[in-house]
Amino acid sequence: MDKVEQAGYDFNAVAQQMTITADIADILERQDFIIKLGKHLVRTGAPTHRIEAAMETTGKKLEIDGSYFVLPGLIMVSFGDIETHTSETHLIKCSKSLDISKLSLVNEIAHQVAKGQINITDASNRLDDIKNSPPTWNVWMTLLGYTTSSAFIAPLFFGGSWTDCWVSALFGLGVGIATFISERIPMFGNVFEMVVTIVVSVITLALNSYVCYSAVALSSVVVALPGYALTSAVMELSAKNLCSGAVHLIHAIMYVLFLAFGMGYGSTVWSLTHPGVEVISMATCANPVDPYWYFLMLPLTTFGICICFGANIRQYPAFTLNAGVGFVVYYFMTKTVGPNSVITPSVGAFALGLTGNIYGRLTKQLAFVPLMGGIIILVPGSLGVRGAVSLFEDNSDHANGMFAFQIIGIALSITLGLFLANFCVYPGGRKRSVFLGF
Known part of the structure; x- marks a missing residue:
């Protein structure tokens, strides 16, 4: 151990850094999911005020501090960090269409996440499947x-x-x-x-x-x-x-x-x-x-x-x-x-x-x-x-x-x-x- 410490390695510092990295990755995953949820709600035809409300409710459940504003063709998302007093703003272009079947599926995923019935990784994968699937009718x-x-x-x-x-x-x-x-x-x-x-x-x-x-x-x-x-x-x-x-x-x-x-x-x-x-x-x-x-x-x-x-x-x-x-x-x-x-x-x-x-x-x-x-x-x-x-x-x-x-x-x-x-x-x-x- 002394030789390792002399070589310049501090296992406690490394473990702490890995923990911080994992926490940051988890926060980024939750933020990405909220953005992805908003984009899918827009693309499937949800009303604007309900998109903002769904993103806000999901964000609170995931313990993400954020502000959400949806305009025609544009989603504005601002994530804040209370500890560092910093914020990060995303501007996402997204065109609106209407697919009632897919909208129902996206809504159900949002509800399951808000109720804690599904984890973020599975929910994100299901949203990707909906996005990549063909239209409901040919x-x-x-x-x-x-x-x-x-x-x-x-x-x-x-x-x-x-x-x-x-x-x-x-x-x-x-x-x-x-x-x-x-x-x-x-x-x-x-x-x-x-x-x-x-x-x-x-x-x-x-x-x-x-x-x-x-x-x-x-x-x-x-x-x-x-x-x-x-x-x-x-x-x-x-x-x-x-x-x-x-x-x-x-x-x-x-x-x-x-x-x-x-x-x-x-x-x-x-x-x-x-x-x-x-x-x-x-x-x-x-x-x-x-x-x-x-x-x-x-x-x-x-x-x-x-x-x-x-x-x-x-x-x-x-x-x-x-x-x-x-x-x-x-x-x-x-x-x-x-x-x-x-x-x-x-x-x-x-x-x-x-x-x-x-x-x-x-x-x-x-x-x-x-x-x-x-x-x-x-x-x-x-x-x-x-x-x-x-x-x-x-x-x-x-x-x-x-x-x-x-x-x-x-x-x-x-x-x-x-x-x-x-x-x-x-x-x-x-x-x-x-x-x-x-």
Whole structure:
């Protein structure tokens, strides 16, 4: 021992240094997991305020001192060291998408970590597996989803006929193909919404003597309608997340305007090339499908939407049940107070929120999934795309102002209904609310 000490080795110092190194490695592993969790929640479509809450809750469980701030496309994380009075800030670029099946898996991992049911290494490996796994549905099934949802939305929400139904299916298939092309060609992706709606608008007007323009044109782009984005934006504003909520709200409104501009532009092009031919783009459709067919059409519509937004087959029953509740309430409310009333979407949202939260409370499953199904079904009928199209056919300032208030009013109505439903089911709050509860 004396010879070793004379050689310059201090075993106590070496052991202490190894312990410090192991502690630092453990802290870094926990910090990396929190960042990875935030990135996966963003990539699978979680609301911004819930991402921050989930990261904060997980950080407290892992005994990590940190601050978290999520902006559209960016996650800001600051880790502090109380002993050394230093901090380390990370800026992570992360684009948002929506995959309901993967979102449910990420949420479950976050919940297990917060409950101490799984260690960090296993949880991190499971997140990597989710990231590296293929999308929930392949390209062909996704195209089927676009086709099915567009086909049956036409009669369900826009009073289309059987002819409108199969023509909308063809347009939905075309929009799905164009969507995949836009993901691979960035230059086309920049003008995708306007180009697609212009083409759809012109072709639909060319077939105007056979089909109903409003049903076919609007149902063709129904998957692109920013229903979830609009509702999430207002929820974020209600949660006092002003930066992200404001950006998402403006983006959702602008996205509706992109779609409406394309339709209005196509209508104008058709009018110029066919002078003397009267174009009534938003006229009421003739020969609507008998409402008794809705019992068959609604499950098929939700099946298509499930595929487009990445819900797996096990989530389909809850998805469809809640969508059915929201649609039935919406349908009878439109008969009572009309489709343009702000009461209609709020009552529909309350009904589907009540059903979704009761489902989550009874089954201990993620209530976010059936709620998503209801919101996406509720939005096509209530969102003021008709009013948006009129902006580009009517230059009055009154129309512009009415459209802006209509969009915000619809989003507020849906959010009010969801929060009231949440309060009725969980009057004292709920412990899992940070994990994707409205």
